[in-house]
Amino acid sequence: DTEVTQTPKHLVMGMTNKKSLKCEQHMGHRAMYWYKQKAKKPPELMFVYSYEKLSINESVPSRFSPECPNSSLLNLHLHALQPEDSALYLCASSPRGRGGYTFGSGTRLTVV
Amino acid sequence: KNEVEQSPQNLTAQEGEFITINCSYSVGISALHWLQQHPGGGIVSLFMLSSGKKKHGRLIATINIQEKHSSLHITASHPRDSAVYICAVAGYGGSQGNLIFGKGTKLSVKP
Numbered sequence: 001d002t003e004v005t006q007t008p009k010h011l012v013m014g015m016t017n018k019k020s021l022k023c024e025q026h027m028g029h030r031a032m033y034w035y036k037q038k039a040k041k042p043p044e045l046m047f048v049y050s051y052e053k054l055s056i057n058e059s060v061p062s063r064f065s066p067e068c069p070n071s072s073l074l075n076l077h078l079h080a081l082q083p084e085d086s087a088l089y090l091c092a093s094s095p096r097g098r099g100g101y102t103f104g105s106g107t108r109l110t111v112v
Numbered sequence: 113k114n115e116v117e118q119s120p121q122n123l124t125a126q127e128g129e130f131i132t133i134n135c136s137y138s139v140g141i142s143a144l145h146w147l148q149q150h151p152g153g154g155i156v157s158l159f160m161l162s163s164g165k166k167k168h169g170r171l172i173a174t175i176n177i178q179e180k181h182s183s184l185h186i187t188a189s190h191p192r193d194s195a196v197y198i199c200a201v202a203g204y205g206g207s208q209g210n211l212i213f214g215k216g217t218k219l220s221v222k223p
Contacts, residue, residue, distance in 0.1 A: 033210075042215055043213060056210065100157075101157050101160070103156065106155075
């Protein structure tokens with residue numbers, strides 16, 4: 001298995017909802033990443049997990065809450081989002097320290 | 113000045129043409145990645161380079177570490193190659209896994 005699988009592919013949520021994005025890989029990669037991408041912009045790093053521990057939080061608002069329950073799974077919990085949070089959320093993984101990035105196909109999030 | 117600069121920003125080509133996209137960077141890197149993103153889609157990793165040249169099908173990527181420059185070439189371009197091509201670099205040590213992205217080159221190949 002050489003893929004990063006993200007679910008759901010599309011999500012529409014209200015500003016009072018709580019939802020979660022899921023990311024899964026079975027390549028044995030020990031670094032996993034969440035990126036946010038707005039239209040026509042490059043991805044922006046949100047969080048990095050290394051060996052299931054949060055190593056980087058790029059000053060992301062607390063309404064985004066990451067979780068890494070095991071080495072294959074990465075979640076992003078969403079609560080009380082704003083319309084400006086609407087974006088493509090990308091997950092990626094890499095063998096820590098040895099490059100070889102693999103990206104998921106993303107979750108297209110719309111906050112209404 | 114951005115740490116990763118790509119040129120051109122937009123590129124329109126006729127089917128069959130040879131295409132070159134350039135990437136220059138100003139930081140020390142452990143690797144350079146070329147990525148492809150179709151409209152509304154996720155990102156596909158095309159190449160990871162730390163030296164020399166790599167080829168995959170009609171795609172060729174080169175890197176010159178001394179000049180801090182990389183190129184992505186597409187031979188015999190096809191409309192399905194239409195996408196945004198992104199250059200991204202990975203640093204050293206603790207930042208080795210974190211990518212710095214260029215702004216991308218939007219390629220349109222006309223039939």
